[in-house]
Amino acid sequence: xxxxxxxxxxxxxxxxxxxxxxxxxAVAIPGHQIPFGAREMPLPYxxxxxxxxxxxxxxxxxxxxxxxxxxxDDTTNAVSIRRFFTRVxxxxxxxxxxxxxxxxTRHRIPEKPLTENQILVYQVPQPExxxxxxxxxxxxxxxxxxxxxGLMHVRLYEDIARLGHIxxxxxxxVMVNERYLMSPSPIPAFDNPKxxxxxxxxxxxxxxxxxxxxxxxxxxxxxxxxEDHPFRPIRAPHACAICGSTTSYLDELVTDDAGGRAFIxxxxxxCQERQQAPKAAAE
Amino acid sequence: MNILLRTEGLxxxxxxxxxxxxxxxxxxxxxxxxxxxECVALSGPSGAGKSTLMRCLYGNYGAGAGRILLAHRGxxxxxxxxxxxxxxxxxxxxxxxxxQFLRVIPRVSTRDIVAxxxxxxxxxxxxxxxxxxxxxxxxxxxxxxxxxxxxTFSGGEQQRVNLARGFGPRSPxxxxxxxxxxxxxxxxxxxxxxxxxxKQAGTAIVGIFHDAEVRExxxxxxxxxxxxxxxx
Amino acid sequence: MTLxxxxxxxxxxxxxxxxLDDVALDVTAGEVVAIVGESGSGKTTLLRVLAGQMAPDAGxxxxxxxxxxxxxxxxxxxxxxxxxxxVHQNPRDGLRMGVSAGxxxxxxxxxxxxRHYGNIRDEAKAWLQxxxxxxxxxxxxxxxxxxxxxxxxxxxxTLVTRPKLxxxxxxxxxxxxxxxxxxxxxxxxLVRELGxxxxxxxxxxxxxxxxxxxxxxxxxxxxxxxxxxxRVLDDPQHPYTxxxxxxxxxA
Numbered sequence: 001x002x003x004x005x006x007x008x009x010x011x012x013x014x015x016x017x018x019x020x021x022x023x024x025x026a027v028a029i030p031g032h033q034i035p036f037g038a039r040e041m042p043l044p045y046x047x048x049x050x051x052x053x054x055x056x057x058x059x060x061x062x063x064x065x066x067x068x069x070x071x072x073d074d075t076t077n078a079v080s081i082r083r084f085f086t087r088v089x090x091x092x093x094x095x096x097x098x099x100x101x102x103x104x105t106r107h108r109i110p111e112k113p114l115t116e117n118q119i120l121v122y123q124v125p126q127p128e129x130x131x132x133x134x135x136x137x138x139x140x141x142x143x144x145x146x147x148x149x150g151l152m153h154v155r156l157y158e159d160i161a162r163l164g165h166i167x168x169x170x171x172x173x174v175m176v177n178e179r180y181l182m183s184p185s186p187i188p189a190f191d192n193p194k195x196x197x198x199x200x201x202x203x204x205x206x207x208x209x210x211x212x213x214x215x216x217x218x219x220x221x222x223x224x225x226x227e228d229h230p231f232r233p234i235r236a237p238h239a240c241a242i243c244g245s246t247t248s249y250l251d252e253l254v255t256d257d258a259g260g261r262a263f264i265x266x267x268x269x270x271c272q273e274r275q276q277a278p279k280a281a282a283e
Numbered sequence: 284m285n286i287l288l289r290t291e292g293l294x295x296x297x298x299x300x301x302x303x304x305x306x307x308x309x310x311x312x313x314x315x316x317x318x319x320x321e322c323v324a325l326s327g328p329s330g331a332g333k334s335t336l337m338r339c340l341y342g343n344y345g346a347g348a349g350r351i352l353l354a355h356r357g358x359x360x361x362x363x364x365x366x367x368x369x370x371x372x373x374x375x376x377x378x379x380x381x382x383q384f385l386r387v388i389p390r391v392s393t394r395d396i397v398a399x400x401x402x403x404x405x406x407x408x409x410x411x412x413x414x415x416x417x418x419x420x421x422x423x424x425x426x427x428x429x430x431x432x433x434x435t436f437s438g439g440e441q442q443r444v445n446l447a448r449g450f451g452p453r454s455p456x457x458x459x460x461x462x463x464x465x466x467x468x469x470x471x472x473x474x475x476x477x478x479x480x481x482k483q484a485g486t487a488i489v490g491i492f493h494d495a496e497v498r499e500x501x502x503x504x505x506x507x508x509x510x511x512x513x514x515x
Numbered sequence: 516m517t518l519x520x521x522x523x524x525x526x527x528x529x530x531x532x533x534x535l536d537d538v539a540l541d542v543t544a545g546e547v548v549a550i551v552g553e554s555g556s557g558k559t560t561l562l563r564v565l566a567g568q569m570a571p572d573a574g575x576x577x578x579x580x581x582x583x584x585x586x587x588x589x590x591x592x593x594x595x596x597x598x599x600x601x602v603h604q605n606p607r608d609g610l611r612m613g614v615s616a617g618x619x620x621x622x623x624x625x626x627x628x629x630r631h632y633g634n635i636r637d638e639a640k641a642w643l644q645x646x647x648x649x650x651x652x653x654x655x656x657x658x659x660x661x662x663x664x665x666x667x668x669x670x671x672x673t674l675v676t677r678p679k680l681x682x683x684x685x686x687x688x689x690x691x692x693x694x695x696x697x698x699x700x701x702x703x704x705l706v707r708e709l710g711x712x713x714x715x716x717x718x719x720x721x722x723x724x725x726x727x728x729x730x731x732x733x734x735x736x737x738x739x740x741x742x743x744x745x746r747v748l749d750d751p752q753h754p755y756t757x758x759x760x761x762x763x764x765x766a
Binding site for chain 2: 749
């Protein structure tokens with residue numbers, strides 16, 4: 001049952017059409033930021049208003065939606081957004097990565113490889129990768145137009161000069177299709193390689209900044225680096241305390257007042273699947 | 284006779300716009316010719332325009348009328364009408380000038396200042412530096428000074444630096460403006476030697492020599508610059 | 516003699532004031548040309564028009580035969596990155612104050628595609644030494660540098676990619692006299708070593724004499740006199756040039 005008085009998926013059809021047009025443009029020019037007329041949504045900026053508008057515009061009645069926040073399905077943000085779409089669109093939701101047709105995410109890419117039948121929607125706080133490097137918006141647009149990205153390398157150079165390595169652990173800049181410099185949203189650099197040649201369509205929505213951009217399926221996505229300081233995805237050198245994974249991205253938890261720590265998978269669905277897999281095999 | 288530098292009807296008048304446009308004619312119809320291996324001494328009373336003529340010959344002052352023809356790259360170049368770039372090229376290759384005062388370049392060592400025009404003429408840097416040292420030695424400039432910028436040198440020392448710089452590149456035409464003014468007898472003799480050698484090598488020289496002894500020792504003939512009547 | 520830059524018939528009016536009035540100019544390879552004149556005479560405007568940063572009302576500017584004013588923004592920027600350099604009067608306009616000295620020098624290299632950190636750093640160190648900045652300060656921010664050092668850093672940042680033509684706008688303005696001499700001498704040495712062509716705007720007659728082969732005197736948007744530097748300064752013909760030269764205290 002959907003909530004009475006709302007159009008399917010909250011946004012009116014004209015708005016959805018406008019957003020879909022922006023999405024089509026974004027898909028046509030991979031990595032290029034397309035402005036769109038972001039609407040006021042019934043939740044505050046920073047809670048994924050951009051991602052929600054993208055999701056609302058592509059959602060159909062038969063879609064199965066999964067929402068994750070930092071990899072987890074059960075955090076406040078994820079739960080609220082899932083409940084929102086259940087109420088305004090009446091669609092099915094899931095926590096299982098493989099079952100979802102649309103996955104809206106904040107700050108992670110699921111560990112399980114996505115397929116051509118899936119769409120990954122990123123919530124983006126700051127779409128401009130040159131933000132903080134070049135204060136003038138008009139100038140950043142010009143730099144994109146001319147593919148003049150020396151400035152981004154200056155930033156990486158500065159990291160190596162100061163710290164001996166590139167310090168960006170998340171929102172690590174990428175080149176899309178060897179043309180546009182793109183912010184991958186604040187996902188860990190660990191997830192960057194998953195964007196490269198991904199089978200699923202990747203859509204990015206920034207509500208406050210009113211920008212949409214996209215990476216179509218099977219598009220090259222390269223993390224910027226130097227020849228002698230190559231990009232290296234970093235993960236904590238531990239195994240998951242629950243499922244024992246040594247390849248997944250881990251969250252560090254403080255477990256008691258004595259400063260005890262544990263590392264567990266940030267992708268809760270992945271962790272659960274691994275916990276059940278040995279039992280399933282045993283049964 | 285191989286003429287390397289000559290003037291035809293060279294005239295020069297200064298117009299002082301800041302003094303209500305006062306005109307001061309300094310040179311009127313100067314016809315001078317200097318051949319290879321010849322040294323011509325300019326004479327005339329003080330203020331007759333000897334230095335002005337020298338500066339015109341080097342292209343430092345523009346000519347009011349007439350031509351200044353310099354043998355350059357197998358032809359005659361009129362310095363009075365030549366493009367500035369051609370004048371620069373001619374100064375690099377065909378004509379040198381030893382002024383009374385050294386224009387000091389901050390922080391550049393004496394040896395480099397002397398070597399510079401030789402390098403500009405195409406001499407290898409090491410060769411230019413060693414010739415610079417040799418010339419400075421010959422002019423009795425103590426070796427400890429070679430590496431210092433000449434800004435703090437005495438007048439006589441600076442003049443010797445200027446002479447070394449002027450004789451260094453072996454320009455086919457050389458202009459000498461009071462080259463021995465602040466030198467003692469010993470160094471004057473050395474400069475006379477340098478001038479003789481340059482003449483031997485075929486250099487055409489025009490000079491202003493206040494010192495009669497020097498003039499007699501080097502000049503083949505005297506060219507008198509007549510003072511102009513004041514037009515005012 | 517390769518003609519690098521050629522401008523003809525440049526006109527530009529700001530309201531009723533002619534900033535450029537039928538200005539023509541050319542620069543050949545390896546030549547240093549100074550534009551002198553008092554503040555407001557149109558020098559800086561001319562520099563900006565020649566560098567394609569400002570459009571004139573009329574006239575043409577060609578660089579190696581290419582029409583600078585008709586270029587797309589992309590072409591002009593590529594030229595600015597590869598062939599040209601611009602040294603601003605205020606180093607803050609030419610430097611990234613929040614980026615280390617090494618990053619400032621390296622930026623142009625990276626913009627041209629350099630992707631080897633070690634090589635970029637070596638090149639940056641070599642250039643710092645070349646402009647007489649201790650290589651040990653490579654990771655310091657320019658805001659901790661003196662004015663003279665900042666200006667030298669800006670020069671290193673500009674010359675690191677070996678541009679053919681460098682525009683300089685009052686490079687010694689705002690510096691102490693003692694620092695000016697050192698900077699001028701450094702510029703002079705680099706220009707010779709690298710065989711640069713330079714178009715320098717200055718109101719400092721001594722700087723023009725030291726650096727320039729040729730000089731243009733501007734007044735109220737017009738070139739009133741031009742020629743060989745020492746001839747224009749020692750035997751000035753135009754009343755304004757005579758005034759300008761006579762206003763300089765002999766050093």
